[in-house]
Amino acid sequence: MAEFIAQQPYGNAYDWLQFIGAENKQGNITAHECQDIIRKLNLKSFESQYKILLMWMPEYLGNEGNRLLKLIEEPPANTVFILVAENQEQILATILSRTQLIKINPLSKDDIVKALVQRNEVAETRARQIATIASGNYREALHLLNHSDNDYHELLRNWLNAIFMNNRAGLQEWVDHIASAKMGRENQKQFIRYFINVLEHSLRVQYMDPAQLAFTSEEIDFAEKLKKLANLGQMGQIMEELDNAYYHIERNANGKILFHALSIRLQYIFKGKLLPV
Numbered sequence: 001m002a003e004f005i006a007q008q009p010y011g012n013a014y015d016w017l018q019f020i021g022a023e024n025k026q027g028n029i030t031a032h033e034c035q036d037i038i039r040k041l042n043l044k045s046f047e048s049q050y051k052i053l054l055m056w057m058p059e060y061l062g063n064e065g066n067r068l069l070k071l072i073e074e075p076p077a078n079t080v081f082i083l084v085a086e087n088q089e090q091i092l093a094t095i096l097s098r099t100q101l102i103k104i105n106p107l108s109k110d111d112i113v114k115a116l117v118q119r120n121e122v123a124e125t126r127a128r129q130i131a132t133i134a135s136g137n138y139r140e141a142l143h144l145l146n147h148s149d150n151d152y153h154e155l156l157r158n159w160l161n162a163i164f165m166n167n168r169a170g171l172q173e174w175v176d177h178i179a180s181a182k183m184g185r186e187n188q189k190q191f192i193r194y195f196i197n198v199l200e201h202s203l204r205v206q207y208m209d210p211a212q213l214a215f216t217s218e219e220i221d222f223a224e225k226l227k228k229l230a231n232l233g234q235m236g237q238i239m240e241e242l243d244n245a246y247y248h249i250e251r252n253a254n255g256k257i258l259f260h261a262l263s264i265r266l267q268y269i270f271k272g273k274l275l276p277v
Contacts, residue, residue, distance in 0.1 A: 010139040012086070013057050014186050026185055026250065027057060031064040038071055041079055051079045058083040059090035072098045106136020116141060133201050144197075152194040163267055164229075171263055179255030188255060192246045199235050199242075202226040229270060237269045 004011060004019045011019070013027050037053065045051050058065070072081055072095065083099060085091055109131045115138065116127035122145065134141035155178065162171040178188060206227055230238065245262050249255075268275050 010142060012139055013060075014190060015139075017186060026252075027060040028062065029055075029058075029060045029064065031067065034061075034064050034067040037068065041071060041076060045078070049078055051076070052082065053080070054082045054084065056084050058085050058092075058095065059087055061092055061095065063092075065092045065095055069094055069098065107138055108136070112136070112138055112141050116145065120145060132204060133197055135200075140197075152191050155191060156195055156198065159263070160229075163263055163270065166267075175256055175259045175263065178259055183255075185249055185252075185255075188249050189246055192242050192249070196239055196242050199226070199239055203232070203235060234269050234272070237275075238266060241265050241269070 004016060008015050008019070017025065017027060041051055041053060061068070075081065081099070083091075083095075088096060088101065109128070112131040112134060113124065113127045116122040116130060117124055120142075122130070130141050130144045133144060155174075158170070159174055161167070162174050177183065178191065205224075226235075241262060245258060248258055265275055
């Protein structure tokens with residue numbers, strides 16, 4: 001962990017899984033690890049008055065997390081639990097109800113711009129553009145900076161082309177690729193998040209002054225194309241479908257079935273038809 005933090009101090013769970021070579025596996029805190037936590041916290045402390053458990057991503061506690069309920073509710077003397085989470089809605093309700101929630105606000109846009117300019121020598125115009133899309137997430141800002149020409153853009157463009165051209169063979173090839181073992185579930189989730197970012201980006205350009213957002217002419221052109229393809233209501237529907245897809249990917253949905261169904265639903269949305277039940 002120390003080596004990971006040294007290399008990627010702003011890394012997220014996806015970065016950690018790549019670092020440890022988890023390949024296509026998703027994060028998980030196992031029953032064995034829960035038992036080990038219980039064992040260690042029941043040991044007597046000699047070096048300090050307090051024992052502190054710092055758990056990153058308690059969202060990865062499945063039903064095994066219920067093993068920790070009694071310990072969290074009635075901890076040994078001078079024992080402190082600090083659970084660092086990204087999404088409280090994904091934490092077991094039984095655990096969440098036994099904790100005190102402290103929310104950390106996102107970074108301000110100006111703070112992210114300043115960091116990108118000073119630490120990464122990014123032009124201020126580009127830094128403001130990235131900070132706008134990152135929405136207070138510095139790790140996301142670094143990811144956008146380092147992957148501005150990544151495969152996700154090409155993947156998204158090919159997908160939309162296949163959908164609009166009703167290219168069944170091309171769509172089948174696309175689905176086979178994104179559902180392949182090489183892509184894996186974590187990459188699928190990253191791609192979904194990328195698409196959501198693109199839609200949010202488009203909405204900002206449409207309904208805010210581009211001069212204030214400091215977007216490039218290429219990005220404004222792309223936003224204008226999306227505006228012609230989908231109105232505000234349709235974009236809202238697409239985001240909802242993407243959120244649902246992300247949810248089901250996390251729960252091990254079959255990739256081919258999921259992305260086939262998602263492609264069909266996007267076709268309905270773009271054509272203004274009622275979605276199939």
